[in-house]
Amino acid sequence: MSTIWFAGPSSLHFPKGKPLPFVLLGEKYAIFQNTSGYHALSDVCPHRQASLSLGTVKGECLTCPYHGWQFAGNGEVKTVPAHPLQKIGSKFKADVAAISSSCGWTFIRPLESAQNLSSEASLELSEGAKQFFATPPGTFRSISGTFDWSANFSRVVANGIDFAHLPFVHADSFGNVDYEEVEKYQCIDFDGGASSRQIMVPPDNFQQKLFRLVVNRGKKNTVLGTVSFLIPNMTRLDLELGFGARMILIASHVPVSEKETRTYWVMHRNFAKLALLDAMFFKETLKIFAADQTIVESQTAMNSTDGQQITVASDALEMLYRKKMRQLG
DSSP states (O other), rough: TTOOOOOOEEEEGGGSSSSSEEEEETTTEEEETTTTTTEEESSSSSTTTGGGGGGEEETTEEEEETTTEEOOTTEEEEOOOOOTSSSOOOBBBOOOOOEEEETEEEEEEEEOGGGGOOTTTTOOOHHHHHOOOOOOOOSOOOEEEEESSOOOHHHHHHHTOOOTTHHHHSSSTTTTTTOOOOOOOOOOOTTTTEEEEEEEEOOHHHHHHHHHHHSSOOOOEEEEEEEETTTEEEEEEEEEEEETEEEEEEEEEEETTTTTEEEEEEEEEESSOOGGHHHHHHHHHHHHHHHHHHHHHHHOOSSSTTOOOOOOOGGGHHHHHHHHHHHHH
């Protein structure tokens, strides 16, 4: 998988003036941003193996927290404070991974030596992929967070594009036990991903009644839900809630290892935009992931591209995801 671009954290996940610790397929990185963009260095200082992600960003460089060595985005050491006049040779270098950014998200390829990087270490998203990240016209308020799973990333992706589990796993939030049937749907294919839509009837629970009172003036209505994936590891849930209210959840599901995944998520909403309500929406988002967690982690097959599994019509979008992953190699 060394040539595959994995979606990583969004720009909202990066702390100001600090690198972000990041793990991809067992390799640890310190990702930081300067005026030229994002950079992913191995999270091991070549001097005394301290964690660079514990350091700080000063100017254009990442500074090691142990002895203050400063690293440029290409891994080269620019300053050794204890020996300011020492000539810095080519061996004074941290390993780096290829990293690119587009549409407010980072994309990382697994670790390789800085000297092997070339101009091909860049990412060009298709127009269809760019639409995956787009928000409709209007003002949206955004929050972000992470969630950890003891499961292969492709299992998490498959869960995020599955309509049929909603009445059973999310019956206490937006799944409706009175509407278990999934209508036949069309998969809308695009370069790098696909999407599908379903009209959903919200349950008549307290949460939905409160929501209707705030947004829909107490009136019942259906919800148009669109789920999408972008290979290899992104999902999007777009809910058109009625009366112009919209909620969009975009997530990258990063393979920390074969059996561990960290989800970096961003939720956009164009209603109830007061900052004091962010904590409530944050809590509800984590609640949704937590409801899925027990089920996803119980699945026995290593990932969603192998194993013997019976499939039905409502699995069409997941089957297309599997197909595109096989084509990816």
